[in-house]
Amino acid sequence: MPKIIFVSADGVTREVAAGADQSIMQAALAAGVPGIVAECNGAAACATCHCYFDPAYAACVGEIGEQESEMLDFAASERTADSRLSCQVRVMAEMDGMTVRVPALQ
Amino acid sequence: MNRVVIVGAGQAGCSAALKLRALGFSGEIILIGDEPMAPYQRPPLSKAYLLGKTTAEALQIRPLSLYRDQRIELRLGCRVIRVLPHARRIETSTGSLDYDHLVLSIGARPLRLDPAIGGALGNVFTLRSIADVDLIRPVFSAGSRLLVIGGGYVGLEAAAVAAQSGLDVVLVEMADRILKRVACAETAAYFRALHAQHGVRILESTAVRRLDGNGTVARAHLSDDEVLATDLVIVGIGVKPDIALASEAGLKLGNGIEVDVFGRTSIEGIWAAGDCASFPYAGRRIRLESVPHAIDHAETVAANICGAHEPYVATPWFWSDQFDVKLQIAGLNANYDRVVVRRGGRPGAISHWYFGGDTLLAVDAMNDARSYMIAKRLIAAGITPDPKSVADAAIDPGLLLKAYAVSADRKRVSLAGEV
Numbered sequence: 001m002p003k004i005i006f007v008s009a010d011g012v013t014r015e016v017a018a019g020a021d022q023s024i025m026q027a028a029l030a031a032g033v034p035g036i037v038a039e040c041n042g043a044a045a046c047a048t049c050h051c052y053f054d055p056a057y058a059a060c061v062g063e064i065g066e067q068e069s070e071m072l073d074f075a076a077s078e079r080t081a082d083s084r085l086s087c088q089v090r091v092m093a094e095m096d097g098m099t100v101r102v103p104a105l106q
Numbered sequence: 107m108n109r110v111v112i113v114g115a116g117q118a119g120c121s122a123a124l125k126l127r128a129l130g131f132s133g134e135i136i137l138i139g140d141e142p143m144a145p146y147q148r149p150p151l152s153k154a155y156l157l158g159k160t161t162a163e164a165l166q167i168r169p170l171s172l173y174r175d176q177r178i179e180l181r182l183g184c185r186v187i188r189v190l191p192h193a194r195r196i197e198t199s200t201g202s203l204d205y206d207h208l209v210l211s212i213g214a215r216p217l218r219l220d221p222a223i224g225g226a227l228g229n230v231f232t233l234r235s236i237a238d239v240d241l242i243r244p245v246f247s248a249g250s251r252l253l254v255i256g257g258g259y260v261g262l263e264a265a266a267v268a269a270q271s272g273l274d275v276v277l278v279e280m281a282d283r284i285l286k287r288v289a290c291a292e293t294a295a296y297f298r299a300l301h302a303q304h305g306v307r308i309l310e311s312t313a314v315r316r317l318d319g320n321g322t323v324a325r326a327h328l329s330d331d332e333v334l335a336t337d338l339v340i341v342g343i344g345v346k347p348d349i350a351l352a353s354e355a356g357l358k359l360g361n362g363i364e365v366d367v368f369g370r371t372s373i374e375g376i377w378a379a380g381d382c383a384s385f386p387y388a389g390r391r392i393r394l395e396s397v398p399h400a401i402d403h404a405e406t407v408a409a410n411i412c413g414a415h416e417p418y419v420a421t422p423w424f425w426s427d428q429f430d431v432k433l434q435i436a437g438l439n440a441n442y443d444r445v446v447v448r449r450g451g452r453p454g455a456i457s458h459w460y461f462g463g464d465t466l467l468a469v470d471a472m473n474d475a476r477s478y479m480i481a482k483r484l485i486a487a488g489i490t491p492d493p494k495s496v497a498d499a500a501i502d503p504g505l506l507l508k509a510y511a512v513s514a515d516r517k518r519v520s521l522a523g524e525v
Contacts, residue, residue: 021164030169032176034128039398041147041167045425045434046398047479066452067432067475073504074479 002096006033009104018091024100025049025087035102042087047071048106050079051086053098060094077103108133110411111196111205113186113351115139117147118211118380118400120167125408127176133206135178138198142183143236144170149397151239152263153427157271158243162236189355191373207375207411210352210363211404214345214381214395219255224317229338233260234345245338248272253326253336255314257284259426261342262297265306266428275306276334278326280313289435290445292458293470297428304429347382347393360384362393367417369407377411379404387420392438396424421486434475436482437468449499450474457481459496466490480507 001017006028008014018027028036028049037048044067053061061084064072068088072079086100110126112119115137123137139145146165154160173180185199195204216232219225231242246252252268254261257279268275279286285294298308313329317339326334347362358364358372362384369377369385380400384393394403399420406418424435431454442460450456450473457477460468466489469481484491484507491506 026164029167030172032168032172037401039401040425041149041397043149043425043427043432045432046423067473070451070475071479073476074483074507 002091002093002098004028004091004095005097005099006031007099007101008033008035009102018095020091020093022091023087024051024089024091025085027091028086028100028102033102035104035106036086037106038087040087044068044071044085044088047075047085049086050075050077050083050103050106052080052082052101052103053084053089054100055082057095057098060092061089064088075103076105109205110135110207110209111203112137112209112211113196114211114213114380114382115141115145115180115182116211116213116380116400117145117167117397118213118404119209120145120404121401122209122211122379122404122408123173123178124168124176125405126411127178129409129412131408131412135176136181136203137173137178138181138184138186140183140185141235141237144168144173144180144182146236147397148234149425151236152233152260153267155236156233156239156242156246156264156267165236186351189351189376191355191357191376194375205375207377209404209407209411210371210376210378210382211380211400212348212351212382214347216341216345217343219314219317219339219341219343223315224319224323225341227317227319228322230317230323230341231339232341233264242338242340246271246273249274250337251335252276253278253314253334253339254342255339256342256344257281257286257308257310258288258342258344259285259424261340262301262428263426264340264342265301266304269301269304269306270429276309276336277301277306278309278312278314278328280311282311284308284310288439289470290439290442290458290460292445292447293433293472296456296472297431297433300429300431345381345395347384349382352378352382360391364391368410368415369403369418370410377407379407385418385420387438392420394420394422396422398423421482423482431472432475434471434478435468436471436478437466437485439468442467444493446493446496448474448477448496450477459493461490461493464490476504480504483507 004018006014016031039048040046145167188197216234252273252275254265254277265277283294315327352363363378365383426433439460442462444461446459448457455474457471457474471478
């Protein structure tokens with residue numbers, strides 16, 4: 001199982017063993033990572049699981065969807081080039097060691 | 107003793123339990139559910155789960171191990187029989203239990219079709235729990251003839267999934283149009299057309315007089331005298347809050363269990379949250395049936411049990427998925443007198459903005475997440491944009507937000523969110 005390292009806005013890190021068939025959001029919730037709300041539980045409808053992904057892993061993180069992109073424009077914390085809705089990113093074996101930063105506000 | 111007992115292990119109950127721990131509550135937390143499985147998400151039931159695209163395990167709100175780690179005791183398959191407020195005790199199917207605080211998050215139950223008109227026949231289903239969908243799935247197969255009763259969101263979602271699965275679908279709505287109770291005529295027209303494109307036959311101003319069949323439903327007799335051959339029926343005619351326990355306990359009721367802005371019921375030590383609770387909102391009392399509300403309301407109750415004395419400020423929003431359309435709704439459209447249509451930035455994107463007098467009340471956004479996100483912030487901040495700007499697709503919606511964000515300092519704080 002790949003290990004994902006979640007870093008909260010105040011710098012606290014937490015290493016999570018993510019299962020296949022999960023989204024990054026599900027892996028975070030299952031481990032009780034704070035700062036990810038996920039009100040819609042992965043329907044890409046609420047923009048409360050926004051995270052910043054390590055650009056070195058861009059290839060396995062994949063392409064952003066149109067709906068997702070529109071929502072990130074108005075997410076509660078600033079959108080950057082590394083922003084994604086973590087519910088729309090699938091866990092991949094190649095993500096072992098990847099850092100995901102959790103924003104201050106959702 | 108320092109014990110919180112939560113009755114009802116749905117989204118609200120689960121959220122209350124987790125939030126209590128997150129806020130540092132160190133006493134006992136006991137979460138009681140009458141279903142045998144761990145708390146699970148309901149929205150995918152009428153979508154991915156009915157389609158067979160996800161498993162029951164994947165619907166769990168949190169893995170079982172997390173409740174153990176958080177010292178939340180789950181009592182599943184346990185029915186609460188009685189609440190004894192003066193003794194601060196409940197009686198359950200597995201014994202009695204004392205509490206310091208009791209949270210009622212007992213949800214709502216689907217309305218059923220009267221057995222006198224065939225509601226008790228086989229293959230007549232409601233759609234509320236995993237058990238309901240597990241009963242539907244074996245007969246939910248391509249070529250089967252499905253009758254959906256009720257043109258609200260649950261009925262329309264079920265119809266969409268059925269059409270995608272190759273069933274032959276008829277949906278009947280007693281009112282003169284679908285979505286009558288929850289959306290404007292424009293939104294209803296959008297979804298009527300969408301369903302028609304996918305071969306769903308929608309009959310409005312049409313009621314089911316009775317269902318008949320030999321043990322299992324075979325025919326539906328409609329109010330226009332049409333007789334439909336049908337293999338299964340899904341009844342989506344709404345829910346009612348589950349108030350039996352609360353009523354017997356002597357709690358004040360009115361469209362559900364009445365709570366104040368803090369989530370307190372009329373009896374000391376008893377709280378209610380989620381679908382079952384009616385709460386003050388904008389000068390009236392409402393009940394909301396949605397996941398975001400269940401989470402937020404329950405978390406406010408958890409905070410107040412911990413002594414926060416924090417009023418609940420609802421920011422209602424909802425979503426629905428049908429075919430390739432994502433509908434996102436911000437606000438509550440009650441008492442609107444005008445709907446402004448706004449074309450979105452990509453093909454097929456459109457939003458409907460509800461105004462009541464001079465106030466923006468709600469927005470339905472179809473495949474138009476930008477409009478939804480902006481509207482949600484405007485409504486939360488109590489800011490109404492100029493309807494003419496809303497209707498002008500050439501005005502970037504981001505500008506709508508920015509223009510209003512700088513117009514008043516006080517409002518800017520709520521709008522900008524991150525400030």
